[in-house]
Amino acid sequence: MSGIDASRISGTSLLAWRNLSHDRARFVVTLVGVLFAVLLMGVELGLLLGFARTTSSLVDHTDADLWITPAGTTNVDIAGRLDERRRFEALAVPGVAQVDQLMMQFAFWRKPDGGTESVSIVGFNLATGQGRPWNLAEGAIEDLQQDDAVIIDRLYAAKLGVTALGQTIEINNRRARVVGFTAGIRTFTQSPYVFTTHRNAQRFTFFRPDQTTYLLVRLRPDADAAAVRAALQTRLGRVDVWFAEDFARAAQRYWLITTGAGSALLLAALLGLVVGIVIVGQTLYATTVDRLPEYATLRAMGAPNRYLYRVILKQAAISAVFGFAGGMVLVGVVVLVSTRSTVAVAMPPGLIAVLALLTLCMCALGALVSIRRVTRIDPTSVFQ
Amino acid sequence: MTAVITLDKVGVVYGRGATALAALQDVTLAIQPGEMTLLLGPSGSGKTSLLQVMGCLLRPSHGRVQLFGETLAPDLDVEALAALRLAHIGFVFQHYNLFPTLRAWENVAIALDLKALPRARQRERSLQLLERLGLADRAEHYPAELSGGQKQRVAIARALAGGPRILLADEPTAALDGKTGQGVAATLHELAHGSGVAVVVVSHDPRVEPFGDRVLHLEDGRLVDDRRPARSSA
Numbered sequence: 247m248s249g250i251d252a253s254r255i256s257g258t259s260l261l262a263w264r265n266l267s268h269d270r271a272r273f274v275v276t277l278v279g280v281l282f283a284v285l286l287m288g289v290e291l292g293l294l295l296g297f298a299r300t301t302s303s304l305v306d307h308t309d310a311d312l313w314i315t316p317a318g319t320t321n322v323d324i325a326g327r328l329d330e331r332r333r334f335e336a337l338a339v340p341g342v343a344q345v346d347q348l349m350m351q352f353a354f355w356r357k358p359d360g361g362t363e364s365v366s367i368v369g370f371n372l373a374t375g376q377g378r379p380w381n382l383a384e385g386a387i388e389d390l391q392q393d394d395a396v397i398i399d400r401l402y403a404a405k406l407g408v409t410a411l412g413q414t415i416e417i418n419n420r421r422a423r424v425v426g427f428t429a430g431i432r433t434f435t436q437s438p439y440v441f442t443t444h445r446n447a448q449r450f451t452f453f454r455p456d457q458t459t460y461l462l463v464r465l466r467p468d469a470d471a472a473a474v475r476a477a478l479q480t481r482l483g484r485v486d487v488w489f490a491e492d493f494a495r496a497a498q499r500y501w502l503i504t505t506g507a508g509s510a511l512l513l514a515a516l517l518g519l520v521v522g523i524v525i526v527g528q529t530l531y532a533t534t535v536d537r538l539p540e541y542a543t544l545r546a547m548g549a550p551n552r553y554l555y556r557v558i559l560k561q562a563a564i565s566a567v568f569g570f571a572g573g574m575v576l577v578g579v580v581v582l583v584s585t586r587s588t589v590a591v592a593m594p595p596g597l598i599a600v601l602a603l604l605t606l607c608m609c610a611l612g613a614l615v616s617i618r619r620v621t622r623i624d625p626t627s628v629f630q
Numbered sequence: 631m632t633a634v635i636t637l638d639k640v641g642v643v644y645g646r647g648a649t650a651l652a653a654l655q656d657v658t659l660a661i662q663p664g665e666m667t668l669l670l671g672p673s674g675s676g677k678t679s680l681l682q683v684m685g686c687l688l689r690p691s692h693g694r695v696q697l698f699g700e701t702l703a704p705d706l707d708v709e710a711l712a713a714l715r716l717a718h719i720g721f722v723f724q725h726y727n728l729f730p731t732l733r734a735w736e737n738v739a740i741a742l743d744l745k746a747l748p749r750a751r752q753r754e755r756s757l758q759l760l761e762r763l764g765l766a767d768r769a770e771h772y773p774a775e776l777s778g779g780q781k782q783r784v785a786i787a788r789a790l791a792g793g794p795r796i797l798l799a800d801e802p803t804a805a806l807d808g809k810t811g812q813g814v815a816a817t818l819h820e821l822a823h824g825s826g827v828a829v830v831v832v833s834h835d836p837r838v839e840p841f842g843d844r845v846l847h848l849e850d851g852r853l854v855d856d857r858r859p860a861r862s863s864a
Contacts, residue, residue: 253753257743264731543727546687548716548792549744550709625712626687628727629678629800 258553262560265533273565276529280569281576283522283608288577288593288601290515294508295597296590301434301501302494304368307380310346310462312475313493317484320504321497322460323366323435325350330456332482339477341469346376347458349447352437356416357407364437365406367417369447369458376462379441385411385426390443397426401588402438417450432588434501519608526612530561534616538623545625554620562609570605574598632699633660634796634828635684640693642679642851653679655851656693663795666822666829668842676851677832678800684830685719685798686711698795716744720789720827722818724801726781728773734784735760735769741791759787763817779810786817790827797821799831803838815841 255263266273299306304322305313314336316326336345349369354362370377378387379397389395396417398406407415414423417440426441433439448455465474471489479487488496502508534541541554577593584591642654654676661667661684669677682688683695686702689711695702697714706714715721720741728737738756747755760769763783773781782802789797799818803811815831819841822829831838839845840859847855 253749256749257740257752260732260736261729261740264729268731539727540729543723543729544740544744545712546685546715546721546727547741547744547788548712548714548719550712550716553744626682628721628723629682 258556259560261557262564265537265557266561266564269533269536272529272533276526276565277569277572279525279529280522280565280605280609281572283518283525284570284573284601284605285576285580286518286521287515287604288573288597289580289591290511290518291597291601292577292581292584292591292593293589294502294511294515295592295594296584297434297507297511298498298502299592300432300590302497303431304350304377304439305490305494305497308348308377308462308490309464310376310490311465311471312463312478313488313490314345314461314463314478314482315486315488315493316459317486319486321500322350322493323433323437323497325459327453327457327459328461328485330458332485333458333461335482336461336463336478339474339481341466341474341477342463343466343469344374344464346371346374346462346464347444348377348460348462349444349451349453350459351447351451351453353418353440353451355406355440356419358413358415359407361407363406365417365440366433366435366437367447367450368439368441369444369450370441372443376464379426379428379431379439381429381431383427383429387426389425390441390446392423392425393446393449394421394423395425395442395446396422397428397441398424398438399428399431401430401432401586403427405588406438418452420450422450430585430590432590436588519604522605522608523611526562526565526609527615528612530558530565530613530616531619533561534558534619538620539628541620542623542625542627545623546628551621554623555617558613558616558620559610562613563606566605566609569609570602573605574601577601632663633696634663634698635661636694636696636699637680637683637690638694638696640683640690640695642676642683642688643691652851654683654690657848657851657853659846659853659856661796661828661830662844663828664822664826665843666819666831666841667844667846668839669830669832669846669848670834670839671848673834675848677848679851680848681798681800681830681832684796685721686714716792718795720792720794720797722782722785722789722797722799722802724804726773726778726785726805728781728784728788730773733770733772734765734776734780737773737784738788738791741788745792756787756791759791760784763787777810778806779813782806782810782814783817786814786821790821790825795827797827797829799829801832801834803833803835808837811835811837819843 319325333345351367353365353367355365356362408424475487581591581593637657637659639656639658644651671677683690735756738759739752742752757769765783803814815838818829821827844858
């Protein structure tokens with residue numbers, strides 16, 4: 247492990263590397279500590295981001311400019327009812343190009359074996375496609391024109407007792423038939439989305455033909471979005487009118503912050519960070535204490551304190567780099583496995599960068615105790 | 631000839647009140663370049679404290695210290711003292727104090743790294759120094775693979791690497807056998823005379839005495855004798 251070209255790297259880098267590599271057992275302990283801290287932070291933050299994306303996925307996958315929701319709505323999964331007359335009132339507002347209905351309602355899904363599951367019925371306008379399922383893996387959207395047709399996600403097929411297309415089940419005691427599968431449309435509530443036409447959704451959920459849940463507004467290209475939103479709010483009265491992005495963030499905020507689910511994940515990630523700091527701190531400190539005579543010699547030779555700090559910080563950085571690399575391999579495995587589960591662990595490049603930064607900070611914080619110790623070294627101790 | 635180190639009524643007191651211990655008392659002396667000065671005396675006589683004061687490792691409790699004619703301010707902070715050591719002073723220790731995880735040449739190169747010599751030149755310069763001290767064939771060895779004499783010569787090479795004008799050695803032969811100890815003493819003597827470095831050696835070892843150009847004798851923290859032997863072995 248000491249086989250590096252010492253004539254190409256600085257003295258502090260050489261000392262840092264040799265201090266670590268000549269005590270392999272301790273170095274391995276440090277790396278394992280960093281690795282598991284990275285794994286814990288990565289999985290928890292990945293889950294947080296995955297959940298955040300899941301809670302707003304329905305909003306994110308429409309191209310509506312504005313969402314009109316029943317007053318007091320906090321998220322896309324739970325809402326009251328809107329009267330269809332509101333759609334015509336909205337269409338009368340200048341700047342509005344198109345208004346589509348979107349239904350969202352919990353229902354009971356009776357499996358072929360008689361068991362029951364809760365599902366979220368999503369009823370959309372088949373003609374415009376606003377609110378339609380994405381990532382269709384089997385079947386065709388047009389198949390939903392049939393009266394009892396629904397599309398579900400493969401991730402929930404087993405949970406819903408569905409093994410093949412064409413299978414019939416019951417939704418709120420009404421016959422339904424699975425005509426398509428999507429891939430990777432998850433739900434935070436664990437009540438799987440069941441996509442169907444707006445008309446079918448009304449029937450499945452006992453909504454009256456003039457009732458819906460949301461109105462999705464497309465604006466004319468030259469419309470002033472803020473002005474139209476304000477006009478809609480004034481015109482329609484007891485509803486909420488949201489920009490799509492705002493509604494998506496509201497949904498994320500509700501599920502992750504208001505319910506406390508996000509706090510639990512953040513707390514676990516913080517725990518990983520603390521565990522990492524403690525392990526790196528302990529092992530680096532033990533290495534530093536073992537090497538105190540060498541640090542005292544450096545001080546006696548005239549090394550400034552910052553030279554000693556650099557040695558310790560580079561030890562921390564080396565531990566961070568190797569531990570991060572190992573940790574990210576494990577995180578990658580978890581992300582890969584999560585693609586086949588109903589719980590998504592997201593790991594975009596931005597989060598990888600954040601994790602790298604957190605790992606570096608964690609190791610640097612772990613090095614602080616060692617730095618404090620060498621600051622107090624008495625160079626005359628080399629004569630004892 | 632200008633003295634490299636001048637001490638004027640220097641005293642060092644450890645502790646306070648009833649437990650205070652005077653390690654050095656009113657020591658006045660001047661160390662000249664190009665000669666090897668021996669500091670002799672029984673244990674507890676203040677030799678190491680004197681070496682530490684001369685090496686800018688220890689601030690005296692009272693008295694004045696001059697380095698190359700410049701008086702050191704009594705309130706110099708530790709970083710300023712470290713900078714003085716780095717610029718002017720090399721140390722050789724009784725137990726070598728080599729870095730066990732570094733090869734011989736890398737141990738020497740650390741002193742050059744402290745002086746910010748470009749990395750490309752550090753290896754070259756370190757190998758030159760080791761060759762000068764007869765260790766060219768041991769450059770790639772770790773300290774654990776060297777004999778006591780070889781380790782001490784690596785330590786001397788490291789002390790010389792920064793081009794110091796003062797070399798302070800604390801019992802450099804104490805851990806060495808007779809012949810090896812004499813060899814190290816001779817090396818230090820040659821350095822003083824060949825390079826003009828002021829070499830100060832603290833020693834109990836009578837084998838070193840013939841190599842001293844000047845012998846200072848300390849007892850109970852006082853300088854009780856300062857003589858120049860009639861004939862140096864060099």
